[in-house]
Amino acid sequence: MEITGKIIAxxxxxxxxxxxxxxxxxxxxxxxxxxxxxxxxxxxxxxxxRIAQANIQAGETVIVSFDIDSREYQGRWFTNINAWKVDRPVAGASADPQMVTPPDFVPGGAPVAPSPAASPMDNPVDDLPF
Incomplete structure (x- = not known):
């Protein structure tokens, strides 16, 4: 499993x-x-x-790969989250995947006016059988 976040303590x-x-x-x-x-x-x-290799400092953002392990002791259950790998996010990789270039944008040129939507009345011939 993997989790990303900021080290607060x-x-x-x-x-x-x-x-x-x-x-x-x-x-x-x-x-x-x-x-x-x-x-x-x-x-x-x-x-x-492993502690020295991870060299985790408060305030930094990390990606932690871990395993979860639970065990029973005297009728109570305890869970440990054991990290086995710690990475730092790559700069520039956090670009918003939802950001899309607008359709009327031409790189290096002036904006292009969007083409008007075709109206059903523009084509009076209807080839549909119903």
């Missing part, structure tokens, strides 16, 4: 030692989507090398 890095004696680190971030009704999503990155 970088939470402190947390670490420890696992049962097997391995050191672990994780860091959580809060992302706010840029929709009509923005949502806040807290995701985490595991591993000191």
């Amino acid at each position: 970088v939470l402190p890095e947390v670490g420890g030692i696992s049962k097997t004696g391995n050191e672990w680190k994780k860091q959580e971030y809060v992302l706010e989507t840029q929709e009509q009704y923005p949502k806040k999503v807290c995701f985490q990155i595991f591993g000191a090398d």
Whole structure:
């Protein structure tokens, strides 16, 4: 899954030692989507090398690829959003896909008047069978 938004909080890095004696680190971030009704999503990155590689700073816009994992503990369910890739949007790629060049626009020239719509009375011969 993937989500895009602005980082509004970088939470402190947390670490420890696992049962097997391995050191672990994780860091959580809060992302706010840029929709009509923005949502806040807290995701985490595991591993000191991945945290350093992502180098996420508050205020920047990122695209986060993640997995969702839920688990049960003592009758309660907990959900984690684990990021596995963080990208920055490419500048200029955010062009509005709905923006369309008007039909009466000629690049490098003067605007062309739109052609008048054909009226049904312009062609008195009707070839339709009904």
